[in-house]
Amino acid sequence: MPTYSWDEHELYVLLEKFDQERNNVRNIIRFMQGTDEISNMLIAESQSMKTLLEYSEHIAAVDSTVIIYGESGSGKEVFAKYIHAKSNRANQVFIPINCASLPASLLEAEMFGYEKGTFTGGNKDGKIGLFEFADKGTVFLDEIGEMPLELQAKLLRIIETGEIKRLGSNQIIKSDVRIIAATNRDLLEMVREKTFRADLYYRLNVLVVNVPPLRSRVDDIFPISSYFVQTFNKKYGFTKRLSSDLISVMESYSWPGNVRELRNTVERMMVESNNTLIGVNSFRKGDTVIVERSTPPTSSDGELLSYQKAMENYERSYICSVMESCGGNIRSAARKMELHISTLYRKLEKLGIQIPQTTEENT
Numbered sequence: 001m002p003t004y005s006w007d008e009h010e011l012y013v014l015l016e017k018f019d020q021e022r023n024n025v026r027n028i029i030r031f032m033q034g035t036d037e038i039s040n041m042l043i044a045e046s047q048s049m050k051t052l053l054e055y056s057e058h059i060a061a062v063d064s065t066v067i068i069y070g071e072s073g074s075g076k077e078v079f080a081k082y083i084h085a086k087s088n089r090a091n092q093v094f095i096p097i098n099c100a101s102l103p104a105s106l107l108e109a110e111m112f113g114y115e116k117g118t119f120t121g122g123n124k125d126g127k128i129g130l131f132e133f134a135d136k137g138t139v140f141l142d143e144i145g146e147m148p149l150e151l152q153a154k155l156l157r158i159i160e161t162g163e164i165k166r167l168g169s170n171q172i173i174k175s176d177v178r179i180i181a182a183t184n185r186d187l188l189e190m191v192r193e194k195t196f197r198a199d200l201y202y203r204l205n206v207l208v209v210n211v212p213p214l215r216s217r218v219d220d221i222f223p224i225s226s227y228f229v230q231t232f233n234k235k236y237g238f239t240k241r242l243s244s245d246l247i248s249v250m251e252s253y254s255w256p257g258n259v260r261e262l263r264n265t266v267e268r269m270m271v272e273s274n275n276t277l278i279g280v281n282s283f284r285k286g287d288t289v290i291v292e293r294s295t296p297p298t299s300s301d302g303e304l305l306s307y308q309k310a311m312e313n314y315e316r317s318y319i320c321s322v323m324e325s326c327g328g329n330i331r332s333a334a335r336k337m338e339l340h341i342s343t344l345y346r347k348l349e350k351l352g353i354q355i356p357q358t359t360e361e362n363t
C-alpha cells in the first residue's frame with residue numbers, strides 16, 4: 001500500500017471520486033439510452049434489411065471502424081446503436097457526436113476537451129472531451145461529411161493512435177473507443193472535390209453498412225408502421241389502427257424522409273384522427289401522395305408494378321379517400337366524384353372495397 005502525505009491523499013481521494021462520478025454519469029447515460037425504447041427498436045422484415053442485420057451482428061464482434069451510408073431518416077443511428085449493443089462494448093457508453101451541429105472550434109472542444117482557461121467562453125475549470133469520456137465505449141460520429149477539414153486530421157490521429165490531447169495541453173491521454181461514422185453524403189465524391197481527406201476516407205471505409213431507403217423495402221412499411229401504432233397507442237392511451245387501404249397507400253408512397261417521415265406521419269394521423277380506424281384521407285390533406293412520387297411504384301419484391309396494377313392502386317386510394325371524407329355515404333361520394341352511383345358500386349366491387357353496412361343513406 002503506497003503512503004501519501006495528507007495533500008496527496010486528498011488528491012487521490014478526489015481523483016477516485018471524480019472517476020466514480022464519471023462512471024455514475026456514464027451509467028445514467030446508458031440507462032437513459034436503454035429506456036428510450038422507440039429510438040432503439042430496429043424492425044427488419046424485408047430481405048435486404050435482414051441481410052444487413054446479420055452483417056451488422058457479424059461486424060459488431062470486431063473493433064474495426066464502421067461507416068454507415070444512407071439517406072436522411074433511413075435508420076443510420078439505429079444501426080449504429082445496434083452494432084454497439086451487439087458488441088462487447090455493450091455495457092459501456094454509446095456517445096453520439098453530430099459533426100454538423102457545431103462550428104469547428106466548438107466541435108473540437110467537445111471532441112477533445114480543454115484545459116482550464118484555454119477556451120474563451122468555456123467552463124473555467126476546463127472540460128473533459130467526449131472521446132475521453134467514451135473510453136471503452138463507442139463514439140458515433142454522425143454526419144461525418146460535415147466535419148471541418150482541420151478536425152478531420154485530428155480525428156485520423158485518434159483513430160490511428162488512440163491518443164487525445166485536450167486543447168491547451170500537451171499531455172497525451174489514451175482512450176479506447178470504437179468509431180462508427182455515418183453520412184448521407186457521397187464521401188468519395190467529397191474526396192475528389194478535396195472537401196474530405198482521402199486518408200480519413202480510407203481509414204473509415206473499413207466496414208461499410210449501406211442502409212437502403214424505405215421505398216426500396218416496401219415489406220418493412222407495414223411492420224414498422226404497426227410498431228409505431230402500438231407505441232403511440234401506449235403513449236397516448238389510444239386503441240387506434242390503420243385501415244388496410246391506408247397501408248396500401250403508404251406502401252406505394254416514396255417516403256423521401258424515410259422511417260423518420262413514416263414515424264411522424266403515423267403519429268400525426270393518430271393524434272389528428274377522431275376515428276379508431278384511420279383511413280386513407282388522414283394520410284395527407286390535398287392528396288399529393290401519388291403526384292409526389294419520385295420513383296415508379298413497385299411491389300413488395302421491388303418489381304415495377306404493371307400499369308394496370310398501379311392504376312388500380314391509385315383508383316382504390318382515391319375512392320377510399322373520397323368515401324371517408326363523405327363518412328362512408330356512397331351517394332354523396334358518387335356525387336363528389338361526378339360518377340353515377342351504379343358505376344361507383346361496380347368499382348367498389350371490382351376493387352374489393354368494403355361497402356359500409358350501416359346507414360340507410362347509402363341506399
Ligand SMILES: Nc1ncnc2c1ncn2[C@@H]1O[C@H](COP(=O)(O)OP(=O)(O)OP(=O)(O)O)[C@@H](O)[C@H]1O
Pocket residue numbers: 038039040041042043044070071072073074075076077078079142184224259260263
Ligand atoms: N428499422 C427501423 N425500425 C424502427 N424504427 C426505425 C427504423 N429505422 C429508423 N427508425 C426510426 O426512424 C427515425 C430515424 O432514424 P435514424 O435517426 O436512425 O435515421 P438517420 O439515418 O440517422 O437519419 P439522419 O440522416 O437524418 O440523421 C428514428 O426515430 C428511428 O428510431
Ligand SMILES: [Mg+2]
Pocket residue numbers: 076077142
Ligand atoms: Mg442520424
